[in-house]
Amino acid sequence: MAIKENPTRPSRNRIISFVLFGVGLFFLLIGLIPGVGSPQVSRVPYSLFIDQVNDGLVARAYITQEQIRYQLKDVEGEAGDVLSTTPIFDLELPQRLEQKGVEFAAAPPQKGNFFTTLLGWIIPPLIFIGVLQFFAARQARNGPQGALSFTKSRAKVYVEGDDTRTTFSDVAGVEEAKAELQEIVDFLKTPERYLNIGARIPKGVLLVGPPGTGKTLLAKAVAGEARVPFFSISGSEFVELFVGAGAARVRDLFEQAKQKAPCIVFIDELDAIGKSRASGNFMGGNDEREQTLNQLLTEMDGFSADGATVIVLAATNRPETLDPALLRPGRFDRQVLVDRPDLAGRKAILDIYGRKVKLDPEVDLQAIAVRTSGFAGADLANLINEAALLAARNGRTEVAQADLNEAIERVVAGLEKKSRVLNDNEKRIVAYHEVGHAIVGALMPGGSKVAKISIVPRGMAALGYTLQLPTEDRFLLSAEELKGQIATLLGGRSAEEIIFGSITTGASNDLQRATDVAEQMVTTYGMSQVLGPLAFDKGGGNNFLGGEGMNPRRRVSDETAKAIDAEVKQLVDDGHDQALAILNRNRDLLEEIAQRILDVEVIEGDELQSLLQRAELPELQPA
Structure with a gap:
């Protein structure tokens, strides 16, 4: 009958490791404990040593940088005691020892004993072998996560x-x-x-x-x-x-x-x-x-x-x-x-993640899919989760349509900052600024419509916002639609000029985006009448992370660079003039909507659409 090995018994490698570790620790303690392996010598003050020299009691001395070890003269046939002291800087010591007849010299090197030799030449290799045995046993026990497994795959x-x-x-x-x-x-x-x-x-x-x-x-x-x-x-x-x-x-x-x-x-x-x-x-x-x-x-x-x-x-x-x-x-x-989903894809993704939370039967995911053009799958998953968190925070047991709408605004514009209180003058400026965006945006061509105007601060820097949502998936934009985007972005600054006769820092982001659109029209899309169908940006392939680092501008002459700057400025100026013309034509509507939003802070839905439908385009000036 075969005898089965006891599973609780330590392995041989572990036993060897513990034995070697114990032996090494023993000899290490021997080397560290004072008095073990070498005779004990009493240490006295340096002043006592000098007095004993002056009294003629010292027979011989061995002087080193670390200590002075000396032996007293024999008394009644018995060998004198061996003492030691700590040396100090004393140039007269050799003369004093010579005058008193003391034999003195540098101390000879001490011979190592058996324990010191064993500690210096045998124990370190044993400890090293023991450590290797320990880690080898640990690696065999833990698999790829062992300490010496940095070359193993971590898949x-x-x-x-x-x-x-x-x-x-x-x-x-x-x-x-x-x-x-x-x-x-x-x-x-x-x-x-x-x-x-x-x-x-x-x-x-x-x-x-x-x-x-x-x-x-x-x-x-x-x-x-x-x-x-x-x-x-x-x-x-x-x-x-x-x-x-x-x-x-x-x-x-x-x-x-x-x-x-x-x-x-x-x-x-x-x-x-x-x-x-x-x-x-x-x-x-x-x-x-x-x-x-x-x-x-x-x-x-x-x-x-x-x-x-x-x-x-x-x-x-x-x-x-x-x-x-x-x-x-x-x-x-x-x-x-694997690109961003289209409308049908967004609806399917919302259905998948919507099944993981409790949705109100009245929720219309198709409407949410329409409002989330450009969202990736991770954005839609986050959208559903944000809506569920809002519903739970408000004490509801199901996610309502209002929670999903609020979640969209959180993702697009950021968290509401109701604690950021604006004074009356700043609130008026923000109100006219946002209404200017809305009126110009409502009259511009394209597949987006103004869905909401708010003067409640959101995110890190937005003191108010105008929410434009696409009505359809668009893959191509015409030159007129891009010019309309520039005019819409400059609508807020134009409203400040018309109403207050001055401008503020609130349009800084609008100016940045408008200039970027104009520069892309000239340098990337070839939409300049002066420069013609030329691309001045180098194609960098598919750049899915955005940014301009992968599309540097080609080398151009100084005249061409000046022409590019002039065309970009002309596009922005035209958009600015168009926004001013629209707002001057709809001055009364601008005042009415601004006063309304100062009262309620947020306008959306049918009320907003009925107001914006009254906006009119200015009459074309004769050439």
Whole structure:
């Protein structure tokens, strides 16, 4: 009968580690405790030593920088005591010792004893071996999280059967991307159907798009639909202080993936390790990021050589910065755009997240979808959550339509700042400013309408706001519509000029945005009659993060730069003149709406629409 090992018995490695640690600690204490391994010598004051020298009681002395050790003369045949003292700066000491007949010299070096030798040459290696044994046992016990495992992959593994398995039914608004990835799912489920005909499934699929559009969620849904293991890791987790650690983690990740094939490896934020080597960000062949990228390229070339079905999904917001070698066929064969959803997609996303909260039966999600043009999936999820928080804060058990409307304003304009009290003069200026935006915006062409005017401060800097909501999804804008946007942005400043005869700092953001629109019309869209159909901004590819860093201006002559500035100024001036003309034509309506909003602070709905319908365009002046 076999004897089973007691599971509670310590392992041999742990026993050895504890023994070595105990022995090392014992000898360390021997070396640290005074008096162990060396004779004890009494220490006396320096003054007593001098008195004993002057009295002729000292036979010999050994002088060092740290101490003076001396022996008294023999008394009645007995050896004198050995004492020590701390030396001080005394130039007359040698003469005094010589006059009193004291033998003195530098003390000879002390010979090490057995314990000191053992402590210095044997114990440190034993302690080092014990520490290695301890960490090796800990690593074997804890797996990849051990202390010496910085070269191990840190990917999280999701396997089939988890209660939180994500499928395509949990993803909405990206129907085209789902259709592209359905082929990956079919291959993972029935690879023989493709292999029999000689087809080769793409090794890698790159998901690109703005932040919050559901790229990570879509990758999880692919694994959930195919019912295969899903390795998830961020690109930044490959980057390490030690050179070569990132490449080792890449190797370990693909080794684990081969063992669980067929499976999916998902690398989020691929641009953290996949930036182009020609961009100047790399310093040389020993750079850690370059080694990691080279290892990733090598693994994607050869991981399917042994027949293991491993598909790499990656996501990034900056595809324009990726290395061309990473995007060539055979590595990331396909790029799937995961863009912001359209109207139908937003409605489907709201339905998914709306099922997770208690909605009032009267809630119209279609109306919310219409008002949230440009929102990504993460924005819509946050919108539903904000509405639920508002409903709970107000003591309601269900989310009402008013909660969703307020949540939209929170996301767009920020939190209400009712504690920010404006004086009467500032409140009048803000009221006329916002009404000026509303009247001009109501008469401008385009797919937006003024839905609300408020003089309640919101966010960090907004003392009031005019909410314009799109009535439809627009993908193209004409030159007249862009000019209308400039005029609308300058409507607030124009109203201040008409009513008060002066301007304030409240229009700073409006001026910034109006100038940006005018500059894009001239330098990007070629909408200048003087400069013609030329683009003066360099195309930087798909820039999903916004900003101007990826579209620098081309080199132009001084005359062209002056012409660009003149055209931008002309567009802004024309918008300003148009706003002044509209507000002068509707001066009485401007006064009426401003007085009304000073009384109630917020105007919206049918009341606002009935007032704005009375606005009229000015008569065209003869050329």
